[in-house]
Every structure is written in structure tokens, then in C-alpha cells.
Amino acid sequence: MHGAAEPELGRPGLGRGPAVRVLPRLDDANRFFWTSGADGVLRFLRCDTCRCYVHPPGPVCPYCLRGELLPEAVSGRGTLHSFTVNYQPWIPGDGPYAIGLVAIAEQDDVRLMTNVVDCPEQALEVEMAVEVTFEQVEDVWLPLFRPAGRPRPTAAGA
Amino acid sequence: MAVDVLERRAVISGIGQSQVGRRLGRSDLDLTVEAALAAIADAGLTRDDIDGLATYPGGAMGGGPFAGPTTPDVQDTLRLRLNWHDGGGEGPGQIRAVFAACLAVAAGLARHVLVYRTVTESTAQGSGGRVGIGQAMGAAGAGRGVPRFGGSFQWMLPFGAVSAGNWLALVARRRMHEFGLTRHQLAWIALNGRANAARNPKAVYRQPMTMEDYLSVRMVSTPLCLYDCDAPCDGSTAVVVSHRDYAADAPSPACHVNAIGTALRGRPSWDQFDDMTTMAARDAAASMWGRTDLRPHDVDTADLYDGFSILTMVWLEELGFCEKGESGAFVEGGKNIALDGPLPLNTSGGQLSGGRLHGFGLLHEACLQLRGQGGERQIAKRPEVAVVANGGGPIAGSMLLTAGRG
Ligand SMILES: [Zn+2]
Numbered sequence: 134m135h136g137a138a139e140p141e142l143g144r145p146g147l148g149r150g151p152a153v154r155v156l157p158r159l160d161d162a163n164r165f166f167w168t169s170g171a172d173g174v175l176r177f178l179r180c181d182t183c184r185c186y187v188h189p190p191g192p193v194c195p196y197c198l199r200g201e202l203l204p205e206a207v208s209g210r211g212t213l214h215s216f217t218v219n220y221q222p223w224i225p226g227d228g229p230y231a232i233g234l235v236a237i238a239e240q241d242d243v244r245l246m247t248n249v250v251d252c253p254e255q256a257l258e259v260e261m262a263v264e265v266t267f268e269q270v271e272d273v274w275l276p277l278f279r280p281a282g283r284p285r286p287t288a289a290g291a
Numbered sequence: 292m293a294v295d296v297l298e299r300r301a302v303i304s305g306i307g308q309s310q311v312g313r314r315l316g317r318s319d320l321d322l323t324v325e326a327a328l329a330a331i332a333d334a335g336l337t338r339d340d341i342d343g344l345a346t347y348p349g350g351a352m353g354g355g356p357f358a359g360p361t362t363p364d365v366q367d368t369l370r371l372r373l374n375w376h377d378g379g380g381e382g383p384g385q386i387r388a389v390f391a392a393c394l395a396v397a398a399g400l401a402r403h404v405l406v407y408r409t410v411t412e413s414t415a416q417g418s419g420g421r422v423g424i425g426q427a428m429g430a431a432g433a434g435r436g437v438p439r440f441g442g443s444f445q446w447m448l449p450f451g452a453v454s455a456g457n458w459l460a461l462v463a464r465r466r467m468h469e470f471g472l473t474r475h476q477l478a479w480i481a482l483n484g485r486a487n488a489a490r491n492p493k494a495v496y497r498q499p500m501t502m503e504d505y506l507s508v509r510m511v512s513t514p515l516c517l518y519d520c521d522a523p524c525d526g527s528t529a530v531v532v533s534h535r536d537y538a539a540d541a542p543s544p545a546c547h548v549n550a551i552g553t554a555l556r557g558r559p560s561w562d563q564f565d566d567m568t569t570m571a572a573r574d575a576a577a578s579m580w581g582r583t584d585l586r587p588h589d590v591d592t593a594d595l596y597d598g599f600s601i602l603t604m605v606w607l608e609e610l611g612f613c614e615k616g617e618s619g620a621f622v623e624g625g626k627n628i629a630l631d632g633p634l635p636l637n638t639s640g641g642q643l644s645g646g647r648l649h650g651f652g653l654l655h656e657a658c659l660q661l662r663g664q665g666g667e668r669q670i671a672k673r674p675e676v677a678v679v680a681n682g683g684g685p686i687a688g689s690m691l692l693t694a695g696r697g
Contacts, residue, residue: 151451158439188563189446215468215567217460220510223453232452232512234461234562246562248450254513259468275449 147218149277150248152226154270162190165204170267170274177243179205186240209265210238210281216249216257229254235263235278251279296582301393302545302695304403304533305334306658311493311526311646314417319527320360320368323409326527327369334531335542336403341531342374343401347388347408347650349378356416359409359527375401383553383575383688384596384681385650390551390688392532402534408651409527416523443560456520456599458561458684460512463601465567467514469616472604474514476619478505480600480636481518481643483628488640490630490668495524495646519600524646528655538695545695546658549676552579552689559685569605569615571687572680576609579689587611590691591674592660593634594653597641602683607636610678610689635660635670650681661694 157167169176178187182200186207194200216233233249236242249257250266262281267274307329309322331338350361362378365371375395383390385408392404440448452458466472482505488494500518508517538545554574557564564570580586587610595606604618612634613621621627628636639645639656646652657677659665673694680689 150449151453153437155437155448155453156439157445157449158441160441163441163445189443215461215465217457217464217515218510218513219451219457219460221454221456221512223451227451230451232450232457232461234567242563242565244562246447246450246452259464270449273449277450 147252147254148228148230149250149268150230152224152228154275156270156273159272166190167273169204170269170276173267174206175209175265175276176204176206177237178202186237186243188243207237207239211235211263211278212238212241213249213257213259213261213263213278214244215259218254218257231257233263233278245276248277249279250277251283256280294582296550297397298390298393298548298551300397300535301532301548302535302538302541303530303548303658303692304537304541304545305330305332305336305531305543306655307331307333307529308493308652308655309527311495311524311648313413313495313524315525316414317411317525319356319409319411320364322411322525322527323360323365323407323529324368326409326529327365327405327407330405330529330531333543334403334533335540336531338369338371340403341369341371341405343376343392343395343404343532344371344373345377345388345392345395345404345406347378347382347385348380351378351380356411356414359407359411365407371405373401375404383555384686386654386679386681386688386690389530389532389654389690390553393548393551396532396534402537404532405529406532407527407529408649410523410647410649411525412523412647413525446560446562454512455684456515457512459599459601460515462567462570462605462684463514466601466604466616469568470619472619474506475502476623477514477519477600477604478502479622479625479628480597480603481505483622483625484597484637484641484643484645486625487630487638487668488644490666491639491645494640494644495522496640496644515599515601518643521598521642521647522644524648526646526648526652528648528651530651530654530658543664544662546661546692547695549585549691549693550579550583552576554578555685555687557685561684564685569609570683571685572602572605572609572683572689575680575687575689576606576611579691580611583691585676585691590634590676590678591672592638592657592670592677593636593680594638594641594657594677595636595680596650596653596683597637597643598647598683600643603637603641605683606680606689610680630668630670638665638668638670653681654679657692661692
């Protein structure tokens with residue numbers, strides 16, 4: 134999966150992420166998030182009282198301090214708040230890949246650092262619309278994001 | 292003023308710095324002793340006078356070449372008899388150790404506090420032992436058993452966002468979007484640092500740098516290039532923080548602490564902070580200005596953290612030297628920040644060209660300039676007020692120092 138190239142205009146294509154995915158250590162607080170993609174759906178904790186989304190997961194709603202937090206599905210859509218293309222080979226085998234900071238459509242102060250995939254470097258734009266696509270590595274489904282509303286280039290990741 | 296500004300009871304009575312360079316091959320303790328003894332002597336004291344000891348980050352963050360020796364290491368090596376001691380990695384930037392010392396002195400817990408910051412990252416890098424996150428990942432990636440991460444790193448590392456260079460590239464890109472910042476503007480932080488480094492014999496990079504050099508060097512994480520990132524080095528910086536009662540007895544002019552900035556009001560993370568164009572510098576600067584009658588136009592020289600060039604841009608705005616979003620225009624052409632300009636900036640070369648002494652090099656430089664001991668790079672009109680800022684992203688602290696004359 135990693136390093137799938139998209140050659141263009143003589144510049145190296147962007148990979149989907151680093152050569153090695155360092156994975157989160159799953160625990161009772163974060164497991165729902167990192168396994169949410171198993172059914173293709175992104176989920177965040179949401180307060181049943183004030184209805185705010187809460188991220189990262191915590192034991193209490195930081196807004197109202199009263200409600201109960203439960204995982205709830207979101208649309209998987211968002212906007213690219215910022216991005217960078219990493220060129221530094223931190224790990225042997227690293228090629229360039231795009232790191233994005235995505236604000237989710239449901240609540241724009243909930244953000245995810247992620248990889249932006251299926252998008253050439255020149256097409257990356259702050260505030261572009263993106264949608265989630267998951268990459269499974271071991272027992273973790275990493276939420277990556279791709280330009281919204283464009284046909285998938287291949288069946289990969291389905 | 293409604294608050295008691297207790298840090299104003301503190302002065303920096305002595306400064307010292309070890310040999311600084313690339314791959315010196317000396318131990319962190321060896322470098323620290325050199326800096327410490329220099330600072331103690333500079334303050335007109337002996338080790339018997341030192342009754343406080345502080346560092347950043349001490350044994351936190353796993354020790355190693357980034358951390359330097361712990362306070363127990365240094366206490367024992369110098370056989371110090373301490374009334375107060377503190378080593379820690381959480382707080383308003385690297386300079387938190389100096390803030391803690393100021394407050395300890397103000398509270399009467401100690402009279403003369405030795406504060407140090409030591410790095411041996413260059414030597415460690417040379418021997419393959421530098422313990423950056425990326426390097427740890429690389430080692431793991433090359434072999435078996437990639438470690439898993441909890442805590443805040445779990446939200447960044449899986450996506451190859453392994454370095455502050457990646458995280459701050461997001462800040463830089465957002466600033467380009469919101470404010471129209473350009474690489475031609477950002478370059479001036481690096482070019483200014485290099486020009487100043489030419490006058491600093493200890494700086495690690497002193498050969499001239501042109502705009503062309505900057506624009507053509509390789510990218511690290513767009514839009515940040517190699518010259519937007521500071522240079523790992525070996526070195527130790529130490530200061531002695533004393534009660535202001537001692538100022539008159541100090542052989543060199545003491546630098547008076549006027550105010551410190553310690554606030555953190557946004558969410559403390561690289562991804563959830565409310566305003567990704569400023570982050571914690573906004574809060575630290577605001578809290579500092581709330582503790583003093585001095586204003587930005589009173590500041591004669593600025594030593595602003597440049598672990599990455601973009602951080603210096605943020606500090607320039609948040610400290611009030613230009614309007615928010617205007618730092619690109621402010622630095623463009625370099626005149627405003629040059630050694631002979633209205634706001635000489637990072638006159639030692641900063642960390643981009645001077646080496647990553649991790650905030651304390653900037654503090655050391657501010658003191659040198661206030662004392663009129665800048666040598667070939669002394670600001671012509673000796674400064675009376677200096678500002679020092681450390682950190683950036685979700686970790687930031689700042690302080691105002693004034694010259695001790697008369
Ligand atoms: Zn709530």
C-alpha cells in the first residue's frame with residue numbers, strides 16, 4: 134500500500150504515508166476511535182447533554198462537565214485546515230507524503246492530523262473539501278483523507 | 292499594578308557558556324561544568340554561594356542527548372549544598388527553569404540559583420544515538436517491533452508527522468493561506484541569523500547565505516526548507532539567578548527581570564489549538580505584557596525562539612512588534628531586524644545558524660547585549676530592554692530583561 138506513486142510533471146508522486154506506520158497503543162479510551170473504520174465509518178465521542186463532539190477521548194465532557202460521552206458516527210467529510218508535504222526521509226524508504234490537518238464537517242474545532250491521499254501535491258489547497266478513507270494496519274484503521282467527491286482511482290482500500 | 296510582580300525581585304547576575312559546536316565528543320556533564328563554573332565566576336561567586344539549582348528538562352523526556360544532565364548529577368559533581376532544586380520538562384518553554392529560579396529567589400527559598408541547559412545532540416547524531424522521535428522510529432522501522440505510542444503522539448506519529456518540523460509546517464502553511472506569507476519573507480529569519488552568526492565565533496554556521504541559497508536548498512516539510520530548521524549542536528549555557536539585593540555587588544551589570552510570560556489558554560496540543568497561526572506564543576506574550584508597564588516600543592533587542600523560522604515570525608507578532616499577520620512584511624528585506632536596525636533580532640545568529648542551544652543561547656545573548664559585552668556583534672546603541680522568547684507551538688514562555696545601570 135505504502136508509497137503508491139503518482140508520477141506527474143517530473144516530480145516524484147506522493148506516497149500514502151511514511152514507509153513504516155507507527156501505530157497507536159490501543160486502550161479502553163481510544164479503541165473505539167482506532168477501530169471505527171472497520172465498518173468504513175468515522176466516529177468521535179459526543180456528549181449526550183450538550184451535544185458537543187469531544188476529541189481526543191476523555192473521561193468527561195470538557196464543555197458541560199455533566200454529560201455522558203458516547204461514540205457517534207460522523208459524515209467523514211471535512212476541510213483541510215492546513216497541510217505539508219514531508220520530504221525528509223525520517224525512516225529509510227520514506228518518499229514524499231502529504232500530512233494534513235483536517236477539521237471535521239460536524240464541528241470545525243475538532244481536527245485530525247492525517248495523510249491526504251489520492252491527491253497530487255500541486256492540487257493540495259488549504260480549505261479544500263476532503264473525505265475519510267481508511268487504511269487498516271494490524272488492528273488499527275487509520276483515518277486518511279482524500280479529495281471529496283472524486284471517483285476513487287482504484288478499488289484499493291475498499 | 293494590581294499584581295505583585297515577584298519575578299522582579301530577581302536578577303541574572305552571571306552568565307556562562309561552554310564550548311559550542313558540532314560533534315565535540317564531550318560529555319553533557321563536562322560541558323555543563325564548564326558553563327556552570329563560568330557563570331558562577333562571572334557572577335562574582337563561588338560554588339559555596341550557590342544554594343539553588345534548576346534545569347530543563349532534567350530527567351524527564353527520557354534523558355539522553357536532548358536532556359543534558361539531571362540536577363542530581365550536577366549537584367553531586369559540584370558538591371552543591373542546596374536550599375532549593377528543580378528539574379522538569381513541563382511548563383512555559385525551556386526557559387521555565389529560569390522562571391522557577393526567579394520565583395524561588397523571590398520567595399526566599401534560595402539566594403543564588405544556578406540554571407543550566409545542556410545538549411549533546413550533535414555528538415549523539417554522529418554516533419547514531421540521537422533520540423529524536425523520528426530517529427527512534429527509523430531504528431524501529433529498520434528492525435523489528437515498531438513501538439506503539441499512547442498519549443498525544445498517537446494522533447501524529449501514525450501519519451508520519453514525527454517532527455516539530457512537520458507540525459510547524461502546518462502553522463506556516465496556514466499563515467500563508469490567511470496572511471499571504473511567502474517563502475521570500477520567511478527567508479529573512481534565516482538570512483538575518485546567518486549574517487549575525489558571521490560575527491559570533493561560537494556559531495556553528497558562519498559562511499554567508501544568500502536568498503538564492505535559501506530558495507534552492509532542499510525541502511524538509513513544505514513550506515519549510517532545511518534553512519528554516521535549526522542546527523543540532525553540543526553545548527551548555529548557564530546563568531545565575533540571584534536576588535536583586537545582590538545586583539550592586541555583582542562584577543558585571545546585572546540583568547533585571549522585569550516580567551515573565553507563562554500563560555497557556557488554548558488547548559495544549561499541536562492539532563487542537565484554537566488558532567493554528569499563533570498557538571501558545573499568543574498567551575505567553577499577553578500574560579507578560581500584563582505584568583509590566585513597558586511596551587513593545589520600549590524593547591531594544593529581541594531574542595526570539597528560532598528552532599524553526601516560522602516560530603520567530605509568530606513571536607514578532609504576538610509580542611507586538613508588528614500587527615498580526617504582518618510579520619512577513621516586517622522582516623522582508625531584513626532592515627527592521629538587522630544588527631543596525633530598529634529591532635536587532637537574534638544577534639548571536641540564533642539557533643538556525645548559531646546552533647540549537649535550546650532557548651538558553653538566546654537568553655545568554657540578551658544578557659550579553661544588555662551588558663554591552665557583545666563584542667563584534669554588540670548593538671551600537673547599548674540596549675536597555677531585551678525580550679527573550681522560548682518555544683512555540685503549544686509550549687511557550689517569554690521574559691523581559693532590563694539593563695542594570697546605576
Ligand atoms: Zn457536554
